[in-house]
Amino acid sequence: MYTNIKQIDSHKCFDGEQLRFEHASSTLNCTMNFSVFLPAQAKNSSVPVLLWLSGLTCTDENFVTKAGAQQYAADYGVAIVTPDTSPRGEGVPDDDNGAYDFGLGAGFYVNATQKPWSEHYKMYDYIVSELPSVVGSELPIDFNRCAILGHSMGGHGALTIALKNPGMFRSVSAFSPICAPSQCAWGEKALGLYLGADKEAWAEYDAVELLGKGKPKEKLPVLVDQGDADNFLADQLKTQLLINAAANADYPMSVRMQAGYDHSYFFVASFIGEHIKFHAKHLL
Amino acid sequence: MYTNIKQIDSHKCFDGEQLRFEHASSTLNCTMNFSVFLPAQAKNSSVPVLLWLSGLTCTDENFVTKAGAQQYAADYGVAIVTPDTSPRGEGVPDDDNGAYDFGLGAGFYVNATQKPWSEHYKMYDYIVSELPSVVGSELPIDFNRCAILGHSMGGHGALTIALKNPGMFRSVSAFSPICAPSQCAWGEKALGLYLGADKEAWAEYDAVELLGKGKPKEKLPVLVDQGDADNFLADQLKTQLLINAAANADYPMSVRMQAGYDHSYFFVASFIGEHIKFHAKHLL
Numbered sequence: 001m002y003t004n005i006k007q008i009d010s011h012k013c014f015d016g017e018q019l020r021f022e023h024a025s026s027t028l029n030c031t032m033n034f035s036v037f038l039p040a041q042a043k044n045s046s047v048p049v050l051l052w053l054s055g056l057t058c059t060d061e062n063f064v065t066k067a068g069a070q071q072y073a074a075d076y077g078v079a080i081v082t083p084d085t086s087p088r089g090e091g092v093p094d095d096d097n098g099a100y101d102f103g104l105g106a107g108f109y110v111n112a113t114q115k116p117w118s119e120h121y122k123m124y125d126y127i128v129s130e131l132p133s134v135v136g137s138e139l140p141i142d143f144n145r146c147a148i149l150g151h152s153m154g155g156h157g158a159l160t161i162a163l164k165n166p167g168m169f170r171s172v173s174a175f176s177p178i179c180a181p182s183q184c185a186w187g188e189k190a191l192g193l194y195l196g197a198d199k200e201a202w203a204e205y206d207a208v209e210l211l212g213k214g215k216p217k218e219k220l221p222v223l224v225d226q227g228d229a230d231n232f233l234a235d236q237l238k239t240q241l242l243i244n245a246a247a248n249a250d251y252p253m254s255v256r257m258q259a260g261y262d263h264s265y266f267f268v269a270s271f272i273g274e275h276i277k278f279h280a281k282h283l284l
Numbered sequence: 285m286y287t288n289i290k291q292i293d294s295h296k297c298f299d300g301e302q303l304r305f306e307h308a309s310s311t312l313n314c315t316m317n318f319s320v321f322l323p324a325q326a327k328n329s330s331v332p333v334l335l336w337l338s339g340l341t342c343t344d345e346n347f348v349t350k351a352g353a354q355q356y357a358a359d360y361g362v363a364i365v366t367p368d369t370s371p372r373g374e375g376v377p378d379d380d381n382g383a384y385d386f387g388l389g390a391g392f393y394v395n396a397t398q399k400p401w402s403e404h405y406k407m408y409d410y411i412v413s414e415l416p417s418v419v420g421s422e423l424p425i426d427f428n429r430c431a432i433l434g435h436s437m438g439g440h441g442a443l444t445i446a447l448k449n450p451g452m453f454r455s456v457s458a459f460s461p462i463c464a465p466s467q468c469a470w471g472e473k474a475l476g477l478y479l480g481a482d483k484e485a486w487a488e489y490d491a492v493e494l495l496g497k498g499k500p501k502e503k504l505p506v507l508v509d510q511g512d513a514d515n516f517l518a519d520q521l522k523t524q525l526l527i528n529a530a531a532n533a534d535y536p537m538s539v540r541m542q543a544g545y546d547h548s549y550f551f552v553a554s555f556i557g558e559h560i561k562f563h564a565k566h567l568l
Binding site: 011012013014015018065066068070071227229260261262264265266267269270273 | 295296297298299302349350352354355511513544545546548549550551553554557
């Protein structure tokens with residue numbers, strides 16, 4: 001049935017299918033898993049797609065089991081593709097101390113240039129090129145109608161990838177994104193190790209820096225939700241820097257502070273319906 | 285704030301609170317955790333409650349993270365109380381071989397009479413008496429407006445507890461319940477070890493046997509959903525025996541076979557909204 005991917009799990013879900021695959025990634029130089037929700041509408045024709053990027057410590061499965069997104073995707077008839085967050089496998093180097101904020105489970109959606117990371121950690125190219133190509137050729141999913149969204153490190157990934165590739169996406173959204181990785185400990189560690197000391201290189205993967213480079217001509221609809229009871233808000237996420245940078249760049253963004261919500265998937269679940277509705281408006 | 289329970293986790297969720305507690309259970313003779321979703325409506329007055337019983341291998345947390353139930357409970361203004369599935373702790377005996385179908389994570393919602401199980405495994409009394417009493421005295425939850433529901437082993441628990449205590453509940457529902465534990469391997473093992481060889485004792489915890497004892501006078505609204513692609517259907521769940529027993533007892537039950545669905549939480553998530561709507565009709 002499939003040529004270059006192998007189905008490893010499937011469950012009927014909201015009249016569609018929650019599927020899991022593995023494939024040999026030439027970009028990441030390892031075997032990767034990814035998950036796909038295919039709505040029932042995909043039985044008849046190819047469907048638009050949401051590309052979800054998860055955060056630190058996650059695999060492709062966290063969002064699938066915890067966010068409750070399938071019901072909304074089923075209603076609107078859009079697929080959801082959820083990649084893993086980093087290269088995986090015995091040959092893939094990890095944080096020396098096994099820290100959760102770097103290495104396995106924390107690819108940061110960049111193309112590493114520094115050894116030993118550069119052999120595998122090419123998550124930016126994987127998300128932008130290989131994964132859409134592989135999935136689009138094997139499944140009834142139309143990446144010409146694609147939106148991107150994510151949580152935390154994945155929110156950083158969604159914003160930066162969309163800012164750099166506006167033509168690929170109809171819209172972008174993020175939950176609790178790391179807005180300025182060059183200015184927080186998680187980002188400084190990851191970008192320093194993956195990319196080296198030159199902060200010019202970091203700016204390519206920093207939403208605030210990308211907005212600061214000039215006023216982007218091609219603007220996408222952007223929705224960001226941030227809980228104000230999020231323990232990481234002040235030190236790691238720094239939403240206000242995004243708000244300021246967007247204002248300076250004349251880039252309209254809907255950035256909402258949600259009272260009382262934290263960094264967990266209970267927050268994502270509470271608002272994922274609104275995010276999918278937002279994207280559906282631009283995809284359908 | 286609380287007298288006999290200790291809050292160990294909390295997250296804002298769908299404008300309500302997803303809470304987790306521990307307490308010293310006198311019935312089970314150990315420390316137990318349970319989870320509670322409190323909708324925003326509970327800030328103003330006590331709310332009706334859904335008592336959810338989980339299945340084999342689960343704790344109180346599986347349903348909380350995987351079912352996506354909070355949004356519906358938030359809409360209707362009902363709480364959800366999710367107990368653990370068995371007594372826990374170092375002093376609590378487990379299956380000799382660590383099997384998943386007995387012992388820890390598999391209390392079967394019975395009152396064990398056989399040693400060494402009888403010291404802790406009193407899950408029936410815990411669910412029927414201690415837990416509602418403790419929760420009702422500490423939180424704005426009204427157990428006079430209570431429905432019970434569950435999955436698999438927890439579906440068996442919901443059906444048997446409701447059949448034996450119709451006055452306690454407004455309605456009952458189950459996903460993929462073990463309908464006749466006296467006639468399947470999971471049930472024969474559990475009931476034999478907890479209750480001994482006398483099958484008269486087993487009948488008290490078997491929905492098909494309880495229905496066969498005579499025509500219950502007090503009938504509750506009953507909804508059962510069963511996936512027809514469930515690997516456990518033929519050997520362990522035996523839904524047809526429930527359908528037959530209900531017909532013989534003149535007990536109306538809505539038992540729905542759902543095409544293509546399996547035993548997973550993807551099935552529960554797909555229909556939990558309909559179950560909560562069903563219960564809300566009787567609770568509100």
